[in-house]
Amino acid sequence: MAKIISVGKGLSKYNVVISKNATTQKNLLSELNINNKMIDSSCCGMAGSFGYDSKTYETSKKMAHLSLIPAINSSGENDFIVANGTSCRHQISDLSEKKGKHVSELLFKIFETVN
Numbered sequence: 001m002a003k004i005i006s007v008g009k010g011l012s013k014y015n016v017v018i019s020k021n022a023t024t025q026k027n028l029l030s031e032l033n034i035n036n037k038m039i040d041s042s043c044c045g046m047a048g049s050f051g052y053d054s055k056t057y058e059t060s061k062k063m064a065h066l067s068l069i070p071a072i073n074s075s076g077e078n079d080f081i082v083a084n085g086t087s088c089r090h091q092i093s094d095l096s097e098k099k100g101k102h103v104s105e106l107l108f109k110i111f112e113t114v115n
Contacts, residue, residue: 025082025103032110044068046087051094064095072096080106 045063050056072081073096083089083100092100 025084028103044083044085044088044091046085046091048087051087051091060091061095064091068092069095072098080109082106 043063045051045060045068047060051060051064069092072092075081075098079098081092081098081100082103082105083092084102089100089102092098
């Protein structure tokens with residue numbers, strides 16, 4: 001399940017999409033008083049090298065296009081997409097025009113804004 005998180009609280013407004021199984025990141029951002037809500041999403045379909053294998057490539061793309069890639073493609077131009085898994089970040093950049101970032105990149109951007 002991916003999460004879309006609106007980051008506000010006096011900072012520049014961000015919409016943040018967090019890839020599935022992001023309970024730790026969600027809790028961290030909630031602890032920082034960043035409002036958030038969930039959206040439905042499936043697995044990105046990459047699963048390590050699964051998505052690069054010629055035998056499973058089409059299956060991998062279909063999995064990603066079930067809900068994850070449409071959710072990312074419908075996000076705004078300035079939205080920040082968080083995907084901590086390296087494979088997920090590759091799948092997102094390979095199948096959409098956006099780039100997934102590690103949650104630490106979001107936190108750095110927020111702390112830069114505050115300081």
